[in-house]
Amino acid sequence: MDSDDAATLALHEQELRRGTIVLASLAACRTPRYGYALLSTLADAGFQIEANTLYPLLRRLEKQGLLKAEWNTDEVRPRKYYTLTDLGSQMADSLRSEWDTLTRSLTTLWKEDSA
Amino acid sequence: MSSLTEKYVAQVVRRLPENNRADIAREITATLSDMADARLAADEYPSPAAAAAAERAALEELGDPSRLALRYSESPRYLIGPELFPVFTRLTAWLLPIVAVSALAVNALVYVLATPEPAVGGMIGRMVGNSILAVLLAVAVVTVLLALAERLLSEKDKAQVAAPATRSGWSVDDLLREPPVREIARPEPIASLVILAVMALVPFLPTSFFYVGHLNAGGGFLNPDLWDGWIPAYLGFLAAFALIEIWRLASGRWSTAMLATMMAADVAFAAFLTAAFLSQDVLDPALFTGSGGEPGWYQGAAVVLIWVVTVWDQLATVKAYREARSLRPARPR
Structure with a gap:
């Protein structure tokens, strides 16, 4: 694979991952988390996402009503905690089942063609 | 919080709407x-140098403040998006030729009317210079308007604006309304008509128009004696060619009769011009006596040129005819 092909592969991988980041963020926010903790949680689970992508995304999800954010000023460092709302929970479920459907479809397709 | 972090945060939030600034500034900080801290985790009592290095690394990970601000602001990162892009291409494709042609025509007219001694160089300079400006201005106006529409219109309105260009509501019925594809594209006969008009001007152009007016006191290029028959016949040929082109424009379809007419007219015209060049002084002899040249040297060259152009034109015509025929749908037998 030359460098052009590698770049093409990287592009496709990026597109494949892009859609999963919303679902992963929603899943991780079932327990209240602040930005950096969320970043670490996602990284530990294997989702490589950059901070400068995650923070604007969290804000967008908050604006769409899927997450709610609260400042916690009890600690030394004030932090903004994000929690999944009821709407966010419903949407996460729908996205999850869509994901499962896609996985099954792909598995079937893969089997059929190799047989 | 060091001044470096403060500066970074200020760089990000100054690009954001006011009501978000405080909140985002706090969160980024x-x-x-x-x-x-995560970078210093192993180090319980980090040195100031290590703390500064960790801060720098964190800033670099978050990256260019203007890019981060752009991600927060959600404004489109393109001038004209995919919804409106077809409108842009349609509009420019439709508008630019119109602007270019009208700017050329208007400037030519203004030049001829306003210049005491019109000459072709000055006219071309004025036409081309001003027309390029007009076309650039048209592109700029279309781009700015659509870029504004991209930012001001809602998605639904954009779709509506784009509908005629993108045909989002396309159905098979549209195929029926679509006129059949023309075998002879309109620009082709129109270009020929323009060339014919220019050729018809030749007997009337004064020599001063091409900077050689001193040779025969600004008379025409052609021998004035030819007006008693040869020039009217020349104009008659051009009129016949113009009728053929109008026929082609109106019908839009090749036919064998059309091909035969075109080829016959071409050959007849070439024969006529050959006869003219071989039997007459076609150019005004005064042009040569004025410059001390020998009249008549050009006649052989003109005849060769005429037949080269004619043969080339015949080949091109036959090729276009065959190409158009080959694209016709096969008739069921």
Whole structure:
């Protein structure tokens, strides 16, 4: 694979991952988390996402009503905690089942063609 | 919080709407501290140098403040998006030729009317210079208007604006309304008509128009004696060619009769011009006596040129005819 092909592969991988980041963020926010903790949680689970992508995304999800954010000023460092709302929970479920459907479809397709 | 972090945060939020600034500034500040701390985790009492290095690394990870601000602001990162892009291409494709042609025509007219001694160089300079400006201006106006529409219209309105260009509501019925594809594209006969008009002007152009007016006191290029028959016949040929082109424009379809007419007219015209060049002084002899040249040297060259052009034109015509025929749908037998 030359460098052009590698770049093409990287592009496709990026597109494949892009859609999963919303679902992963929603899943991780079932327990209240602040930005950096969320970043670490996602990284530990294997989702490589950059901070400068995650923070604007969290804000967008908050604006769409899927997450709610609260400042916690009890600690030394004030932090903004994000929690999944009821709407966010419903949407996460729908996205999850869509994901499962896609996985099954792909598995079937893969089997059929190799047989 | 060091001044470096403060500066970074200020660079980000100054690009954001006012009502979000305080909140985002607080969050980014906390995040940068968290990121720096994570790098120092192993070190319980970090040296100031290590703390500064960790802060720098955190800032670099978050990256260019203007890009981060752009991600927060959600405004489109393109001038004209995919919804309106077809409108842009349609509009420019339709508008630019019109602007170019009318700018050329208007400037030519203004030049001829306003210049005491019109000459072709000056006219071309004026036409081309002003027309390029007009076309650039048209592109700029279309781009600015659509870029504004991209930012001001809602998605639904954009779709509506784009509908005629993108045909989002396309159905098979549209195929029925679509006129059949023309075998002879309109620009082709129109270009020929323009060339014919220019050729018809030749007997009337004064020599001063081409900077050689001193040779025969600004008379025409052609021998004035030819007006008693040869020039009217020349104009008659051009009129016949114009009728053929109008026929082609109106019908839009090749036919064998059309091909035969075109080829016959071409050959007849070439024969006529050959006869003219071989039997007459076609150019005004005064042009040569004025410059001390020998009249008549050009006649052989003109005849060769005429037949080269004619043969080339015949080949091109036959090729176009065959190409158009080959594209016709096969008739069921």
